[in-house]
Amino acid sequence: MPGADKVLVTPKRFGNKWGYDLAVTDSRASVQDYLNALNRVIEEFPLSRGRKKVRACAGCDLCCAERAPLTWIDVLRLQEYLGFTDLSLQEVLDKVGYIVVDGPVVDIMLRRDSDERCIFFNRQNRLCTIYPARPLVCQTFICCPGTRRAAGVRETVVNCGEDELVRRWLMQAREKGEKPGIHEGHRPSPRLVDWPPNGFSGKKHYRQVLLKEICPPETWRQVYSPAN
Template sequence: MKVEVRSEKNRQGYDVLILSEDATVADYLAAINLFIEESGIARPRHEKAQAGTCMACNVCCQERIPLTSIDVVNLSSVIPLEELFAKYIYIYVHGRAVDITLQLGPDGICRLNSPDSRLCCQYQVRPLVCQTYICCPSSRRAARLREVVVNTGEDQLVRDWLKMVRQGIIEPKIDEAIDLDLHEDDWLPTPFEGKRSYDEVFLKDLCTPQLWEKLKWVR
């Protein structure tokens, strides 16, 4: 085990510890999913939910759902890339800033959420932000790690999206723009560059030295 996710002492929440120098984002995801399955710590927001259960209130499916470059690789394995960007991805640009997220439907819920079952239609390839969402508090370092992984992955996606548009791989599409001033050169390579799976991305490459020291578990 290269990453451990465990309950915080005296709190109804969780913490993350990195146990190996070569831990990857895939190791982080595996630890998160194992924790969700085994801990029963989830604290749902639905007022009728029982402790330790999820009543599919779908609150998590109504929030901003940023995508990473690898999320798009995974989703495009089941949804053609052109269709994915046209129907399921929302692109917002403000000046030179870009936000690429899953699109919400008229009901305010993610378009990948089935209105009948209230479950994700593409659960096996759901985005990283969905896999790492736990309906309970987290330690500051756990929250910071999640933020760094998601934000860096989204930065890489913006770079890849601009490149795909320039190369004619997908049609140019922006859903909402304010003071549009896009420059491809603004988006530099990240540790996600050229990676097609989370087991290729090392956590140490994503973290600042300060965050890495906080996350490391010293035996």
């Protein structure tokens, strides 16, 4: 994989279980480099699954019933994969997302069905029907142990990506002179000013988002280990 060596994901022993650690070796590493490295380890290494005694994730649906926050780029990828390119952001989110607003707080998640499983989960073969375009949170989750710095990078990428999605959603509503459409709310009062631009702003692909630009200084200090 081109550029995968900019991010190193390595197996790490946690007692009698195998998990992983993460280090960024190049300051130009992108979120796509992170995804490439992590996906390769999940697919190739015998990591210890904590929720189910299996050696691979295929066919296990336990994480498909959990909250899955969406990023701005996730929605762009889903929009293209599902053929929704002619729809507005609000229209796409009405189909694939679930928008919850509690006062000023906004959470935009992948939509789930009445059985609390993701709408894209195939109940017959127990596999994902949008696997090539699955969201970042799905790509980066595995129920095995991980180091604190690995968890910090994942949290940062997910949060920044969702923040940009919320910003775009609010911007589109303002441009149209409409109230943003929500699916569940309690005294909703979101304000665009609370979602300033970040490292995801103006980007359409994960390869364009640099980890250094979105990681807080402390997280970057912990995870950055320049290659000799």
